[in-house]
Amino acid sequence: MTMTQGIAHRQVGEQFEGFLLIKSVDKGVTSSGKPFLTIIFRDRTGEIEAKLWDSTKEDEETFMPEAIVQVHGEIRQFRGKNQLNIRQIRLSNEMDGVRVEDFIEKAPVELEEMQDYLTQMIFALENPNIQRIVRAILKKYNDDLLTYPAATKNHHEYASGLIHHIVSMLKIARQMKDLYSEINTDLLYAGIILHDIGKVKELSSPASPTYTLEGKMLGHISMMVDEIKVTAEELGIEGEEVMLLQHLVLSHHGKGEWGSPKAPIVREAELLHLIDMMDAKMNMMNRALESVEPGEFTDRIFPLENRQFYKPTI
Amino acid sequence: MTMTQGIAHRQVGEQFEGFLLIKSVDKGVTSSGKPFLTIIFRDRTGEIEAKLWDSTKEDEETFMPEAIVQVHGEIRQFRGKNQLNIRQIRLSNEMDGVRVEDFIEKAPVELEEMQDYLTQMIFALENPNIQRIVRAILKKYNDDLLTYPAATKNHHEYASGLIHHIVSMLKIARQMKDLYSEINTDLLYAGIILHDIGKVKELSSPASPTYTLEGKMLGHISMMVDEIKVTAEELGIEGEEVMLLQHLVLSHHGKGEWGSPKAPIVREAELLHLIDMMDAKMNMMNRALESVEPGEFTDRIFPLENRQFYKPTI
Amino acid sequence: MTMTQGIAHRQVGEQFEGFLLIKSVDKGVTSSGKPFLTIIFRDRTGEIEAKLWDSTKEDEETFMPEAIVQVHGEIRQFRGKNQLNIRQIRLSNEMDGVRVEDFIEKAPVELEEMQDYLTQMIFALENPNIQRIVRAILKKYNDDLLTYPAATKNHHEYASGLIHHIVSMLKIARQMKDLYSEINTDLLYAGIILHDIGKVKELSSPASPTYTLEGKMLGHISMMVDEIKVTAEELGIEGEEVMLLQHLVLSHHGKGEWGSPKAPIVREAELLHLIDMMDAKMNMMNRALESVEPGEFTDRIFPLENRQFYKPTI
Amino acid sequence: MTMTQGIAHRQVGEQFEGFLLIKSVDKGVTSSGKPFLTIIFRDRTGEIEAKLWDSTKEDEETFMPEAIVQVHGEIRQFRGKNQLNIRQIRLSNEMDGVRVEDFIEKAPVELEEMQDYLTQMIFALENPNIQRIVRAILKKYNDDLLTYPAATKNHHEYASGLIHHIVSMLKIARQMKDLYSEINTDLLYAGIILHDIGKVKELSSPASPTYTLEGKMLGHISMMVDEIKVTAEELGIEGEEVMLLQHLVLSHHGKGEWGSPKAPIVREAELLHLIDMMDAKMNMMNRALESVEPGEFTDRIFPLENRQFYKPTI
């Protein structure tokens, strides 16, 4: 299969022919009473809304979310946003050789490389209690850790985004150790590795994640704080390490309004919070600036106080 | 022993003779270089600061916190507050027949009566999973539950204040059921019983409680959320009940700024939060108004937005 | 007349035939220049938008707000919301035996029962000044009190919602008295009865209330504070009771940001505020949860911080 | 009587001899058990704390608040503030020819002049309903209006401060009319005249005002809103004027957090709020800058966000 140019980069008036993944489908009726489908397509570069006019019952049953289709059509504009006007559409088949993964954005670093780095950092943990707890928890969640995004939107919201976020934070942390030698790296590294793993239970799936019931009721922070307690009991580990790891996870959002019932009161907990914020913000800015030219502004970035960022020409 | 009139009700100029509990002692030196002790005494009605001038080394070793002493002195005023000027002081002995409990404020309801009511409400729990979890947790903390205050200050901050708060809330809850028949009483009652039991680990002791290290790091809410999880696992209980009980405890402060990382999203959780607030506020107002006359204002009550309350004359 | 199944419970694709009340009508023109009417219909279960295509001058004059009509049509979907496509529509006549009241939601308790309870509570007022002021004000507003909602939206926003809210609050108050015996019930009951009666002047009508000019300028709180003063003067009553009743009404929103220029500084005023909040919140939650199945979430409830509530399966 | 140099301008080390007004007296006991009095003296320039050591029972009965005394002593410093060390003190008598008014700060404009201006502005009111209401209310409060301060602290907190504030605002308002000809001066002038008259009931007395019980419960805004209603009824006046005047008074603090349950929604109400703020702020700044030299900063001014203002050298 030849990947066509990304759907997000097409211009109004262009013809489109290629494969797309269906993200969602809604049924509608025109003012003259005729049925149509509003389909959101996606590929790695983004999404586009499309209209399939005069849709049949069969269309409705064929073109379902998660299906890959081949589409011919034209890019038009509607209320200031691009829209794909479908002329032809058919379901893809095995012969097309297309896979769901081809249409989903993923981390910009190779998975294997990230896994290696993570393993290496776990070996660097010197406190045996901390190392055992980290290993035991990673073992439980290993598969999901490799595929989950770090969030449903805003930052690292792509396949393997979670491990990408963890690894980037570990790299910052390792540098901080050189500058501020007082840091307890066992605490800081372990905190970074564990802090967001609760997302694996908070979110429903790596591909198109939504919040689980438990996620809404308890949240990834409380779930991971529980997990550390339960794991420590299973391993028969007692001592300040357990409470400290719980505190690092519990406080990593920084304050109550942001979801942490306790603010950090251990240096490494505060630093974990700062590194988390820094990596998340850099990820957002870098990805937004990637798709604009020098001299231009990005779209508004909501979690960065809705600012638009400028790309210098120098 | 005859209990003297409470220390909080004495007037400036009065002579005092009676037994008092030492709450704290600080050593000082006058401008002319002479040592003295600043002692905070307490009895059930409140506290008073006192000065023991020209104190000796022996005095320092004798008059320690938690000791009961017999004091003669006079009530004076210093910077607008009453102060006890000590003329004579001696340590109490067995013959005096005084006990620490006699000097500490306690709940205005008999402990046995509260225990009975609590037991009765546990019997009223119909869902077996909920009942078993509640029983198991109460069993672990039973002794402390009977003696601990509900807080270090502000409301129910006296011996057995915790169970007093729980029982008052249960009584309100039972009435609410009559008015709003849709309420799931199993959830509501169990949530009320468990919501503050984490205080037993958050606070150091029933008599003069301070925050424990774990209390500062994790807080009573997170500790009890953990406890429910661990207890359910020990009992082999699974199902929505566990998550719901965790949610009720987690969300009972209402929102992030107030210490709950998740706001209530179950009706009974919201109601638990409202009843908690109502009972705490009534307790504060009732105790403050108790000691003023009709037509007067109370002192400022900090957790009630620093308001002074007026006692009507009608 | 046989009441058809409520408009809010119809599914897309269903045929509809039955009586509906017209809430509002807007005239529009299609892109091809043809006139049509957009009508909002309501019955007790809710509202639905409808389109009357190719409408005539006569249609415009016939189908006016507050009219009851018989409609044949089909439920369709437009922008994610149900819409009724009208095929036939005619004005109802006397023979149809339908009345406006049949299409407006009303309190779930019988009016007579609520009136009896209110009367009984007024008898329970022991302070003669308070009783006389309450009676005099109720006499002025009695008719409206029986029909008005307590608000235009959010809580108790149905026919007789105002008296329903008052009666529910009185029931809570009566229980509180058992738990906190210090409460002055004369103040509390009278405060509850009077606190929201100003709504009768703040809102334009019981059926489809909007804010009156005076309501926008002064608000129901200030208007009732005035009313108490004026009534007391008319009755020749002086004394602390007048000021206390004014304070209870004035402060019942709790603080400045919420519309009370003075925060409560009398115990019964604070309690009135808490009971008001509790009953309003329970009313919102109960009504939202009524229409969802166990395991589901309600829609977002704006005045409850936009939360969605979960209905447990246990 | 020769007025001595103001107490606020004395330097540490100076001898003082002159008449002072006693503002408050507190009884204390030294560490060696000897009684003394802490007296706050005041004159027009400010206040000073003083100690009368070894005070007798007779002293306590003689030197009471509101008494004028002749004092000899020395200015010392205690904890960074000036203190008057009393060597001699005696009660003033008729022969001394001193009056309380001589020791209280008053408005910098002659009372008669302000009265004239106010009268002239009332004549300028063209709408007969507005004029009659204003006249009737002024008549009720006329005496107090001439003596009361506009506040207990912060701005215009001196004798006749209330009328001074009203007159200054009227002058600004008259100028505004020239610039913005659309203004309804009847509304604006009447609103300015009435807006703060409720202070006369909110504060206890012109000399050393504290908040009255009614002031704490209802506040000057609600009391004046009531007054307008009652006065209009007494005069048999109906119509939009009554509601508009009530709205102007009700909204003049600008928003809920600042004590106005309704924000201004009439142009003249918004303008009244702005003029009130401007005159209050100018009064605070002018008085603070009066007592510093060019190149210096004032003390912090709390209601101006605790800023210190700089007096330029140009």
Add this chain to the structure above:
Amino acid sequence: MTMTQGIAHRQVGEQFEGFLLIKSVDKGVTSSGKPFLTIIFRDRTGEIEAKLWDSTKEDEETFMPEAIVQVHGEIRQFRGKNQLNIRQIRLSNEMDGVRVEDFIEKAPVELEEMQDYLTQMIFALENPNIQRIVRAILKKYNDDLLTYPAATKNHHEYASGLIHHIVSMLKIARQMKDLYSEINTDLLYAGIILHDIGKVKELSSPASPTYTLEGKMLGHISMMVDEIKVTAEELGIEGEEVMLLQHLVLSHHGKGEWGSPKAPIVREAELLHLIDMMDAKMNMMNRALESVEPGEFTDRIFPLENRQFYKPTI
């Protein structure tokens, strides 16, 4: 050319024939695939959206922003707002005698009159350093000062709005001097003249202003603070005047959240801020009330906390 009745005052159903300025044009495609243009027209009274159905390539090239056209059509309603349905449209030509200025709102005072007043106030500056700096800066920006608006929206957002705002503020300032004689008019007048001149660099053009890159990066306040420094250096002026003028400009938004990194700490700076706010708010209210009848409410005014203002009937 005869100016037709303003576009903002037309009623639904009316025929329109006259000249209009094109503000913006967007191309669209109907559900049946036919191209059309959405044009926003404006004249001095406001804006209206229009549809040009079945538009041709030539239409797109002819009807561009800033063009003046003659239009025949009908006023219709779409989603609650007026819309102009175009029947005929042609580009204007020289013979029509219409100019862009005829379609843009401008200040309600003659430009020459405003210039004279400004010149007169500059003569009134007595401090030579201040006068020289003000003159030098005005000289640099003189042309733009005469044409620019004071903002892109909200207040004084019309041609010559900037000088209109400055002149109105100067008039208020001159009156304030009479009331508060302590004011340093040199500082106040100079501050008023300079405070918003940075807008000339912050905004792109007088006609349809947008924010410049420098405007977004630095803002008009910082740019003018720089300008004063640079100008003073060019003129060889040193001394407190430079710093004071910089402070007046820097602080005129009042506080950090509103764009001033330093709050005013000079009396004239605080007063400048208050006068700026007063003139801006009066301008907004006056213009909104101009177009409603007595007894009606204006639209919501966003920068006035989204309030709707009422126009009294008296």
Add this chain to the structure above:
Amino acid sequence: MTMTQGIAHRQVGEQFEGFLLIKSVDKGVTSSGKPFLTIIFRDRTGEIEAKLWDSTKEDEETFMPEAIVQVHGEIRQFRGKNQLNIRQIRLSNEMDGVRVEDFIEKAPVELEEMQDYLTQMIFALENPNIQRIVRAILKKYNDDLLTYPAATKNHHEYASGLIHHIVSMLKIARQMKDLYSEINTDLLYAGIILHDIGKVKELSSPASPTYTLEGKMLGHISMMVDEIKVTAEELGIEGEEVMLLQHLVLSHHGKGEWGSPKAPIVREAELLHLIDMMDAKMNMMNRALESVEPGEFTDRIFPLENRQFYKPTI
């Protein structure tokens, strides 16, 4: 001279004999009328209050701020804080060989090492305009840059604290470049070097800095934004670099409430803000934790939301 053990580490009851720097002196009078001096002494470890009883006129003239004295005395406690009771005190002389620098805390890194690193980073700047501006500004402020603290309190508030802060931030920035390769290091490094140099004009002196008049009026941010503009003009440099450097300095406090009139809208500006915050917070935490033992809490740290930090025992 042998440096005695630091004043901050002395215990109550210990004898003290050694040299100290006088920070401030206040004159007082005892209740019995005797003069005394309250002196604040400092050395590198901290400060202590002392009382010199029965002080003479000569003492007042001898023991002035900035003087070094030799003191004999005893450590006592007053209101919970250590106090030095002076028995003997004399001014130091040349023979004592003590210098002011010996009593002032300084950066923990050698000045030469920091200078070298800074020089090296300036060489790393590739954009010639940026390099020239940075060099020119550093040249103007070089001497002060080597001695000034970065703040009067909170973080890097010691001799050479400014350059220490800059160098630490540059080190973090260099590491960030490895992780986020998109960063424009010219902008980031130059922004870091310049961002706080305005402190040199905002603060009065390196030893006991207070805010200058210009610092209070304009602040270090505005002064440096001006400086960049002026320097660029002097060097004849135009182009985006100037505006970008101004933006980096202007926005480095992150938002309006924190003193930046524009929030960062360039990636490197946001990153500069984050690195600034991280280095400042690490500096505060490290220094507070330095002086406590494992298992203990630090004092409250005000700019870290008044938190107390715990030093783990692992």
